[in-house]
Amino acid sequence: MSLLREPHHDGSPAYLDDESPTLGWSVRVRCRVAADDPVERVWIRTTYDAEPTFHACTAVARDARADGSVWWEGQLPLHNPVTHYRFLLVGPEADGSQQRWLTAAGVVEHDGPDSLDFRVTTHAGAPDWGREAVVYQVFPDRFARSTAADERETPAWAVPAHWDDEVVFEGSDPRTPLQLFGGDLDGVTEHLDHLVEVGATVLYTTPVFPGESNHRYNASTFDGVDPLLGGDAAYARLAEAVHARGLRLLGDLTTNHTGDTHEWFTRAASAPDSPTRGWYYFAHDGSYECWMGHGTLPKLNLADPDLRAAMVEGPDSVVARWLRPPFSVDGWRIDVANMTGRLGAVDVNHATARAVRRTAEAERGDAWVIGEHNHDASGDLDGDGWHGTMNYSGFSWPVWSWLRDPDSPARPFGRPVPVPRRPGQQVHRTLREWQARYGWQATAQSWSILGSHDSARIRTLTGSAPVHRVAAGLQFTLPGVPMVFAGDEIGLEGVNGEDARRPMPWHRRDDWDHDTLATYAALARLRAAEPALTRGGLRWAHVDDDTLVFVREHPAGSLLVCARRAAGGSVDLPEGALLATGQEALGDVEALLGTEPGGPGGRLKVRRGTLRVPADGVGVRVWRL
Template sequence: MSYFYNSWDQDYKFPFGAIRRSQSCQFTIRLPEETPLDFSPVLVVFRTGFKERFLPMNVKERENGYVLYTATLIPKYAGVHYYYFSYTSNGVRHYIKRGDACHGVLDQGEMFQLTVFGKRYQTPKFLKGGIMYQIFPDRFCSSGKQHENVPSDRVMRNWGELPYYKPDQNGHVWNNDYFGGDLDGIRSKLPYLKDLGVTCIYLNPIFESHENHRYNTANYRKVDPLLGTNEDFRTLCEEAETYGISVILDGVFSHTGADSIYFNKFGRYDNLGAYQSEQSPYYSWYHFWGNKEYESWWGIDTLPNVDENNPSYTKYICGEDGVLDYWMSLGAAGYRLDVADELPDEFLDHLRTCVKKFGEEKIVIGEVWEDASNKEAYGVKRRYLLGDQLDSVMNYPFREAIIAYIKGEAATTFRDRIMGILENYPKCTVDVLMNFVSTHDIERAINRFGGQPCDDKSKDWMAGNELSPEEYNRGKTMLKNAMVLQFFLPGVPSIYYGDEVGLQGWKDPFNRRCFPWGQEDTDLLEYTRQLGKIRREHAVFAEGTIEFLVLEDQVVGFSRYDLETGGSVIVLLNRWGETAMVSLRDKCFDRYAFSTVISGICDGDAIILPGNSYAVISAVRRKTTETAE
């Protein structure tokens, strides 16, 4: 070893990763014995906006020509901290900073991050070890039920047709075509979801809206009439509970629809909207100027922005008997927050307080596309994961890491991406991370894997290009490999409806096509069920620590294990088409005693991995000095 420090190795930093406020954390560096020191090395720590702290490091021990120096930090404040090490030799000051993913190097690199979260921060247990299933309500399942009070300007389509995507003469896509998926349709498929191992349904917006995506809310307190009634939602939650399934809602609180009871730009509603008069009770929610001009979300005039910190709006959403209270009282288990970056800290504080009134098991998940621990939005360092706001986030960094690895990126790069998030996020957050490979905002993974890149393609191209049989088979094979990682890495797998049966789709609206009932890829469906079965039968997937063991060009392998009991499950994935072999006598498995091959081919002390296959092995990890690498 020639490095000075390794933030993933608990001989150098203990404990690994983020820590609680007031929790002791020990840092150790190693310097060659012949290094002349003018003074003892120091650990330098600071938070953004505050002065540096200098902690002297003392000699811990000497080994193999090196001197180990150590210091202990007990942080008084929650927040993202940064640190590095410094020493002076012959009058010259030197620095040890992060040179790659985890190693300290001399006189170059960047600072290390240490996330310090609240002393009492915990996340809901109900999601840990579970499986989430995301549903775009209009496109999952139609009960065939006739609903009342459906607006006459909606265009009803036949199930399975291509969604509308062409703009009108003014360049606007109205998204006014509907396929009739509804809450009763979802309820009828609860046995199907139970069979998949689903424990939580995440519903894209269900509130009354006048576009099919329903992100332009018209009435926060009413289910869209085409989906059913508020009572239908209560019934869905109650019946889902009998299957061990919770239901969370999509909270769209940064903007409303222009066509809404609040704004009423088009006069659809009888009440006085903000666009119509300053006398509207909702006028103060919005920002107007000039001749009826107003601030809108990303310049889209059908989505007027709201001032979330306006007392009237905050009370309406987060107050006593407000919107959040109402849906929680009907059975919602929590919320996924649309564009959490655009929700101010004060509003998020109020929102969490309101949701947690119903118990610590209620959940708040944010849509954040980057590393949520150090995210800056609109010039503000966000504090999503410090204990006062979010329980979890949509795990886009894992999604990109999984897809890049399956498409050929180096195994070490994959490990570094995964470990970087695990190092920065509180462990309790990691256990409920929303791990997906597809969502309603991005092309489906099977298309990403099997077809051409679509970022530079037109909507007309996307509408006219299905995957060829060869592309589909390639995409399906790679999707299977990706799902192994999605299901067994730390966090909670989130299946975007239809991925499990081979539903295709480029970007919006083609990623929101109807579920192909009766035309499912049954092979892919059975594969997904098998992954779910393995996951729910082994408790280490709920909160187990991860250790990467095999990092070869063809095979990646890791262990999920319980720190206390040593119980472990080892996952091996062969991402290529040729057969591979992994010997259980390899040094990387020295800590493990194997018991059962749960899935895969065993030949004596070797695991045989046919092309594009995985193996899962039950084991016990012997207790030794813990390391995250």
Template sequence: MSAVQLWDQPHHDGSAMYVSNPNPELGETVTVFLRVPRASGVTKALLRVCIDGEQALLETSIDRQDEHEFWLKAALSMENPVVNYRWLLDGSPGGYQWFNGTGLHTRDVTDACDFRLTAYSPPPDWASGAVLYQIFPDRFAKSIDRPAPDWAIAEAWGNKVIGRGPETPYQYFGGDLDGITARLEHIASLGADTVYLTPIFPARSNHRYDASSFDQVDPLLGGDSALHRLSEALHSRGMRLMGDLTTNHCGDAHEWFKTAIADPDSVEAGFFLFTRHPDEYVCWFGHKSLPKFNHANPELRRRLYEGKDSVVARWLGPDGFDGWRIDVANMTGRHGTTDLNHMVSTTLRETMAETDPEALLLAEHSHDASQDLQVDGWHGVMNYAGFTRPVWQWLKPAAPVPFEAGPFVSIPRLSGTDIVGSMRDFAAAVPWRATKHALNLVGSHDTFRISTMLGDPRLVTVAFGLLATMPGVPMLWAGDEIGQEGANGEDGRRPFPWDNPGEWDHDRLATTRSLFQTRNRSEALREGGLRWLAIEEDAFTFLRESTNETVLVHAARAGHTSINIPTTVIGNRLHGLAGTPDLHANAGEVITLPNEGPAVAIWRCDPPAASVGGLTAGSVK
């Protein structure tokens, strides 16, 4: 199957190459640029904007040009906190086509996939280049042996994890925070600079999403002092620490809920959604052990996340967390006819900004989060919909697709055209800033291990390559870097085999280090835009572009037809990164990309395709 070639199409994205200020303030005038290859046939464009709910078409002018392309520019005013825009182009068979976040269309389109600029305060600068390392504290590393609590099933470190069944939440292996502190050199060697911990508050399970208090760190993890030691050790290395908070619910052993059960007239009784006191109440997915919070209650908001005395504020700071990941954020504040989710997210953001302006706010979300990313709330969400599922769908082995009722959609095997279409759809529905700060992942404590799902180590390398090169904040799930296995989320929470290096996949470890250290050294991979070049069933190619660097990425799940890209697009020579061999142009003034697979290849373009050298200002010639 021949590839769909996109390099001759106009291009725009929300990065600094195409937007004069990606983080404008309200009232500011911003210049946006459209890159137009002459081969596209486009000669004119108008910028369609929507201000105060009404559309307008704005004139564009030539910014610069050469024999191969020209750049158009237009100015728009940030009169609203979020301004959406798209381009109206000539050059189609009918002389009428729209260009938006999903590409070219020869028909009218909705505003849903417009490009968007937001005047809300931006995420902290450090987040753009961050690489997160997710740790499930009970299973990562242990500093000392502690007696198991009364709810637990005590296990030796090397024992088998129960992957399914009622005992899974109660296996206790005894990992703790000082154990993590002792392993920071390993984490840093991966190119990760931010540790993300699943919950650390006391609970009656190993996952701790059923908190019994938010006032202390679980003594089983070493208590408050161990958190301080971990935070200080990370900060001394220039690294950061993210916490995990359940704003949707707590555990039925939580002190607030016990007071609410005991006294229907207590303040705390208003924190929950009782339908008949004391034994009928709303809970997460019907689990009575996880009572849902009532965010209409002002005292709950004050204690949990509103203001300097809240739980959210208390645990931020130099001896605590640098940000929060909010568990089941998509459900928080939502029940029946009540939807307070935006209020929760914006209040959380305000409290964090007042407490620590450099704090990062990420949200768990498993599907379309576009409506939740249009306000001054989450900086980004876990990108299961726009990254994880497409990667799984493209790389997974062919198998029958089950159609089963339940909370999760099945994972079919799809073509490169389909999964790139999904990626473009989900990215187009949110501001570029949200795409840039989406938490990308190929696995987590809630999923199967990527090594188990894909089987073929070459396919796993492709998944890791995309994780290291796509826009967003990549997250490594502890153990994936050594090829740990797991058929589901519980099975994947196996203790890290520190004392058994023979169980490690050392090739996977070396590849992981190479990929993410390459990302850290590349301005384009950390900060650049995304320009799709070629897409076919078994392979696709894209550019990451910044002002000073352009990186070409080619991913393949199988052998495929060769892709030949003109040197006018990517230059005459490609410098291999992360172990990729260099490539040179042939006599036909094209560069032929490798056609074997599964494989991922990464090159720095020379000269940079993003270079404006030789471009001149003036009218279209």
């Protein structure tokens, strides 16, 4: 059976009337069932203060075509801020033996846990500019140098490097965090036209606070910008230039720890009666808790009310001050968000996430807050804290496992063995399960990343420009916000996170992969033009070892996407299952994009009720239905 014939529901406008409805009201929900599927009754099962309740649905639209669909509709009461629900589908057998559940992870014939239910939150979602963004990540030390960088004195802690020097990337080498290439903020400002060319709408930089490292996650203060980057004036110039182009600026803040040279910590370490002593976790012998055993990164105690006021709560906090002029940062990416506020029996993570968001939104109502999390973030995405996460588990790792070159030297992120190469069926299941765990809204607001400053480069992982472009095609067409690490768009390589931080080769443009750059730009234009890619649903159409085919549905127009990691045969899809409500025929299907230089290809035609996706080689192709 075609996957399009499976019963379907998601959190997009075709199936849910309001993505963030009002608490205490009800919201209309719909599910789609193939006309020849013997479903005679449907209920919504939800919970009322954790007690299961059932609400009957009505068949409100029946397609006359034999291969069409039946739409069932019901009212979902919103008694709790986050509401879980699923559909009970019952067939004609009088004994009730024909029962299935439609969950966010798919259709099952057993009674499974609520953890894979659909969910809707009454909390407001991410701002529109964030939900519809293309994020471009810059690691300032390695992005670009202005002429002013040549006049700055190299600090005593640094190991100076020339722009074409090899990166020291072994974590055991003490030079790794100290190797300084000297990129600065004016260098970023001078290259904003490149961001526009790529199609980025948001500039996200890793930290700009002073710290005795090239990464600056060991901040020595939150009260100013590192003079090595040009100081406060350079950051203000960057912010002004970003906003003048209609772009947004996202900062990077570590709420989990500071550096051991931070003014708060040095005061705390100097005297047991220091006002900031309780801001950290000191033992009686003077030792202290730190991030993952690194003594240079002492852990903050966010259970301390004075620290919360200084860091995350109120207009005088670090979170708030940088959102005001002259920097006017539009939001934050929170480093180590999964560990923030957590230590053994202490867990104030949710309270911290809510405080960061409330404080940011008090300064600017459309602030965006993303939490770093490199595994299961489902327990932290409760709707009123982080808007979303860096979606490694729900996007990066399944895409990596589908597209990995078995001979790639790319090192895994967070596991002791290489990432396995898996067939499309397993990747499809993984994507569905994580979408279910996060919920539709959180998935759509989280970052779809192919790599970052903490991971291997996607080009090294795939070992191939065409397969790299398949990854980019999925990044821009599956639900989520694309985040591009600077250099991915031109084919930069790196076997792990440190190696991935190679300087941008502005002076060697002949070495760039211009076909891949053009693909990123085309994908960004398509995302900006098609509401289906930012607001539309996701229906899977066909999956095999080497092929993923899916539909992004939206009332303003739906898109058909076919991604192949290897050459494959044609795929036949039933026309009736592709039709929107009230649509009687597809007509010719317009080709919009192809990731290979040959272009998007021609139109598709429906023959005898079947739409045939043609046999093709490696690549991603997109058509408008």
